[in-house]
Amino acid sequence: MSNFGPLGWVSDREGYRYQPHHPQTGHAWPPIPDLLLDIWKATARHPRLPDACLINFYDADAKMGLHQDKDEADFSVPVVSVSLGDTAVFRYAPPEGGPSRTVKLSSGHVCVLGSKARLARHGIDRILDGSSQLLPRGGRINLTLRVAR
Numbered sequence: 001m002s003n004f005g006p007l008g009w010v011s012d013r014e015g016y017r018y019q020p021h022h023p024q025t026g027h028a029w030p031p032i033p034d035l036l037l038d039i040w041k042a043t044a045r046h047p048r049l050p051d052a053c054l055i056n057f058y059d060a061d062a063k064m065g066l067h068q069d070k071d072e073a074d075f076s077v078p079v080v081s082v083s084l085g086d087t088a089v090f091r092y093a094p095p096e097g098g099p100s101r102t103v104k105l106s107s108g109h110v111c112v113l114g115s116k117a118r119l120a121r122h123g124i125d126r127i128l129d130g131s132s133q134l135l136p137r138g139g140r141i142n143l144t145l146r147v148a149r
């Protein structure tokens with residue numbers, strides 16, 4: 001797990017939070033690459049620009065339980081994520097409860113959680129090992145752009 005941008009998502013023994021520097025090195029996170037800002041501008045349809053980009057690596061056995069992205073200050077701003085490498089089975093369900101569905105997120109897919117879907121419950125059921133040749137050692141990288149503050 002790592003980050004781009006003025007604020008990074010950090011999870012350690014003290015819990016989880018957004019903070020401007022790497023918890024071990026104390027270094028600021030590198031700026032969000034222009035390519036990702038261009039994807040945000042093309043998909044988020046919101047005047048603000050992201051101040052946080054989480055970089056998450058999923059190996060073949062990784063999963064993420066159903067959750068809502070609720071640690072940001074303003075839920076009127078979408079969350080935009082870019083999938084790279086192996087395909088993920090992404091599960092999503094309405095914020096208020098009800099049945100979930102799945103969709104495959106393949107390399108290059110962009111997922112926008114905005115408007116009524118901003119607080120959708122979502123997670124990763126599984127990674128389809130070997131489904132992409134993009135990453136030399138396999139796995140999936142997810143880049144999640146958010147306005148945290």
Ligand SMILES: O=C(O)CCC(=O)C(=O)O
Nearest residue numbers: 069081122123124142144
């Ligand atoms: O990897 C994904 O596509 C989803 C990631 C996610 O939900 C999160 O980081 O909050």
Ligand SMILES: [Fe+2]
Nearest residue numbers: 067068069122
């Ligand atoms: Fe999430």
